[in-house]
Amino acid sequence: MLTDVKRTPGEKAFDWLNLIIVLVITFIILYPLVFVLFASMSDPRKMFDSPLLFWPKGFNLDSYVTVFENKDIWMGYGNTVLYTTVGTFINIMMTVFGAYPLSRKRFYGKGLFTFLFTFTMFFGGGLIPSYLVNQQLGIVNTMWVLVLPGAISAFNLIIMRTYFQTQIPLELEESAYVDGCNDYRLLYKIVLPLSTPIIAVMVLFYGVGHWNSYFEAMIYMSDRGQYPLQLILREILIKNEFKDMLGIAVDSQYADRMIVREGLKYAVVVVSSLPLLILYPLLSKFFEKGILVGAIKG
Structure with missing residues (x-):
């Protein structure tokens, strides 16, 4: 005992x-x-x-009232939601279609393709060649320049490939082929339903990346009507552009407006981060399992 x-x-x-x-x-x-x-x-x-x-x-709560009365904030919110939704969908589709073949033993040349994907993690063309390529493709100053060049992350691809290797048994695949499944039906009917944890993790990784991204928009976007929220936030926090919110006249109330501006900065940060703070608890139950299983091959 x-x-x-x-x-x-x-x-x-x-x-x-x-x-x-x-x-x-x-x-x-x-x-x-x-x-x-x-x-x-x-x-x-x-x-x-x-x-x-x-x-x-x-x-x-006057700072929040002022923030939500600003049209640029709503414009940036709408653009960012669109870019994040479309970009994350493309990311997940491309990552799944790339990771699943690389996880199967019968895929010829998977070692070479894995090396090529990994090579991109260490070497890149640089900003100017990337800009010239996107310009030649005709996607500069469009939504697609923010979602297509980064359609696949090699790091996330390797994590998902490892998950497929360790969590999708070959016996399950063989039995599905015996029952008449082809590759696409096997992926849709069997593999993806069993991969909810890693897909949720990828949605979180890619979604946060798109939501917080501003550098690509700053480089490739010249139409202010297509600015994402983070670029609007950058203008407010760094360039201090509060013309539409507070006015720019220097008068007897100038000091009061400068004080109110400090409250606006904090309100804008909270408003821009709120969707991620809501999303993370919803996906947190998948996060630990997806990362541990996807990153460790046993």
Whole structure:
């Protein structure tokens, strides 16, 4: 019969020390997010009284009202949702179609193709050749320049290939062929339903990448009506373009507008990050399983 093992005072002290360290690290990681959230809901004039915020000071949602009244924010939101949805769909389709053949032993030349995909992780053509290629293709200043050049991530492709290798048994594939399945039906009816964890992880990876991307749009987009949200956010946070929100006249109320601008910055950050904060908990249950199984070949 098993009996409880008494822990020594040293072991208990070690556990408490670990707990304290974990709590401190958790606080350091979460506080910037909490600070931005509370700052966006605080009275901007009271934020300067104390540099640290542990709760909203002078609860105020005027910054959010001002943000949502700005047409550029809504325009950027619509563009980003479109780019993220279309781009992630293309990414998942291309990654699945690339990873599944590379995971099958009977695919001739898979070693060569895997090497070619891996080669792109270390060597690239550079920004200017990429721009010239996209210009020759006629996709500059269109949505497709943001979603087609990066249709496949070699890193994600290798993770998904490893998942297919370890989680889709060859016996299951052989029995499906005996029952009359072809390659496409096997992929659609059997492989994809069994690959929900890794697909959810890829959706999260690709979706976050598209949502946070701004550099490609800054390089390839000249039509402001097609700017994604992150480029609008960059203008607000870095270039301080609040002309439509606050006006630019320097008068007796100029100082008040500059104070309000600080609250607007935090509100814009919260608004732009909110969809990802909602998406991650929905996919988190698949995240650990998909990453561990897809990254480790056993």
